[in-house]
Amino acid sequence: MCFIYDLLIIIDKGLYLTQRLEPAYILHTRYFRDTSLIVELFTQHEGTVAVLAKGARKQARWKGLLQLFAHVLVAWRGKSELPILTGAEPGGDALILQGDALFSGFYLNELLIRLLHKHDPHPRLFNVYQQTLAALNQGEVEKSLRCFEKQLLQELGYGLVLDRELENNTPIDPASYYQYHLEQGARKVTGTAKATDIYQGKSLLALHHDQLITQEARRDAKRLMRQAIAILLNHKPLKSRELFTV
Secondary structure (H helix, E strand, O other): OOOOEEEEEEOHHHOEEEEEEEEEEEEEEEEEOOOEEEEEEEEOOOEEEEEEEOOOOOOHHHOOOOOOOOEEEEEEEOOOOOOEEEEEEEOOOOOOOOHHHHHHHHHHHHHHHHHOOEOOOOHHHHHHHHHHHHHHHOOOOHHHHHHHHHHHHHHOOOOOOOOEOOOOOOEOOOOOEEEEEOOOEEEEEOOOOOOOOEEEHHHHHHHHOOOOOOHHHHHHHHHHHHHHHHHHOOOOOOHHHHOOOO
């Protein structure tokens, strides 16, 4: 569990100011002018926040700390769209993602940056993100991604109803096939059509219970999540998918 800590900083004329250190993860960094960085954060209580780390590319205190996927405790000040980072400390053990886990991490971070509004808190999603990174670090890639995507949709107000048909509240039949629309839910179809928006009932139930055991269930869950997320992205491509198919 994460907590907010206090940071005592010295300001002009010997005055002291206490700032709260907010648990956060580093989603993205980019150069700003000659020595600074703009850092995209996903914080536990403030949602996504972009801050300016002045001199971060030259100051030793920032080296090794402002890295992607790093769990940090941060403080910032300022009311502008780009407040100033005033403090940062390690918030836990550093994760070193590699291979499929690394590219999957890029994907998670891009989803958060693209789909969340700045300063819109999502503490439950923060915890899910933290758990997903840990699972990726253990090699649990595909199931972890699908569960994260499902929770992300829930947080955005587009939670998937996967255990019943919304139209008539009929439970999903594992042996039947369904067409799925993001706003209308599942609707039973006849036969075993191979259209891209047709899913077997047992796959919908497997995703509902986070039990993506079979290859078919994982494949269907991936198709469904891609369909739903593409709509929220206005069908604009994700850069992370250019590196890796997730």
